[in-house]
Amino acid sequence: xxxxxxxxxxxxxxxxxxxxxxxxxxxxxxxxxxxxxxxxxxxxxxxxxxxxxxxxxxxxxxxxxxxxxxxxxxxxxxxxxxxxxxxxxxxxxxxxxxxxxxxxxxxxxxxxxxxxxxxxxxxxxxxxxxxxxxxxxxxxxxxxxxxxxxxxxxxxxxxxxxxxxxxxxxxxxxxxxxxxxxxxxxxxxxxxxxxxxxxxxxxxxxxxxxxxxxxxxxxxxxxxxxxxxxxxxxxxxx
Numbered sequence: 001x002x003x004x005x006x007x008x009x010x011x012x013x014x015x016x017x018x019x020x021x022x023x024x025x026x027x028x029x030x031x032x033x034x035x036x037x038x039x040x041x042x043x044x045x046x047x048x049x050x051x052x053x054x055x056x057x058x059x060x061x062x063x064x065x066x067x068x069x070x071x072x073x074x075x076x077x078x079x080x081x082x083x084x085x086x087x088x089x090x091x092x093x094x095x096x097x098x099x100x101x102x103x104x105x106x107x108x109x110x111x112x113x114x115x116x117x118x119x120x121x122x123x124x125x126x127x128x129x130x131x132x133x134x135x136x137x138x139x140x141x142x143x144x145x146x147x148x149x150x151x152x153x154x155x156x157x158x159x160x161x162x163x164x165x166x167x168x169x170x171x172x173x174x175x176x177x178x179x180x181x182x183x184x185x186x187x188x189x190x191x192x193x194x195x196x197x198x199x200x201x202x203x204x205x206x207x208x209x210x211x212x213x214x215x216x217x218x219x220x221x222x223x224x225x226x227x228x229x230x231x232x233x234x235x236x237x238x
Contacts, residue, residue: 024056030235035068038143038165039191039212041225044071052079060086062097073103073110083116093120099129109137124148139168155199159208162192186218204235 028051034041035048042048052066063082070077083097096117103110112135118127125147134141145163152158166188182189195208211228212219219226 022058025053026056027051027053027238028235029238030233032231032233034210034229034231035070036193036210036229036231038163039189039193039210039214039226040219041229042068042070042072042077045224045229046071060084070103073106076104078102078104091122094118095120095127101135110135114141114143123150134167141168142166157197159195159197160192161194163190165189165191182214182218182220186214189214189218202236204233204237206233206235207231208233 030050032048032050034045035043035050048068048070050066050068052064054062054064056062061082061084065078065080067076067078069075079099079101081097081099083095085093085095087093094117096115098113098115100113101111112131112133114129114131116127116129118125127145127147129141129143131141133139143163143165145161147159147161149157149159167182167186189212191210191212193208193210195206197204197206199205208231209228210231212226214226216223
């Protein structure tokens with residue numbers, strides 16, 4: 001039912017967007033040494049191949065999909081999203097939308113949806129994602145984050161990210177693995193990273209350090225999934 005409602009919602013908004021303006025189609029592909037999502041490795045610290053398609057309309061609406069291999073849920077994640085972005089001034093822009101995480105062939109409890117919004121001011125971005133029933137039906141979830149990126153000479157840039165993950169507080173006293181996707185029952189944690197980026201010959205390269213404040217007991221009893229690590233990524237926009 002969640003998947004049906006999500007697909008209908010995306011289709012309805014997409015059709016409205018198509019009727020309202022011309023479209024520009026783009027694609028992207030990337031190879032990364034580890035796929036970390038909000039600080040936690042989704043590939044058991046192994047490499048991932050990722051890619052997606054986007055359709056952007058002149059009226060500010062967009063729709064797209066993105067996928068990656070993962071080390072759980074039948075080894076595949078597919079994301080579907082629809083949203084709206086616009087510039088409020090020369091220095092300020094906003095972005096709001098709906099995002100559905102799908103793990104094909106796995107139980108419906110693995111799938112979940114989020115609404116999101118962000119405000120960008122010059123080199124800063126502040127945003128939030130909210131789910132009323134997060135991964136593994138673990139309850140309400142709120143993600144708050146801030147990003148800062150500064151351009152450097154020779155097509156280099158440095159990007160800094162900090163995120164705060166606020167899980168359903170009813171899981172605070174849960175037993176390991178019960179009603180929470182973190183085995184230690186942690187009700188919140190922080191993730192952060194800093195990356196050095198370089199564009200060369202139409203290809204984007206990045207080397208970043210990613211970490212969280214989770215300990216081994218809180219991270220599926222496997223500290224390698226949440227420990228600090230360097231990640232190298234090569235990406236190409238098409």
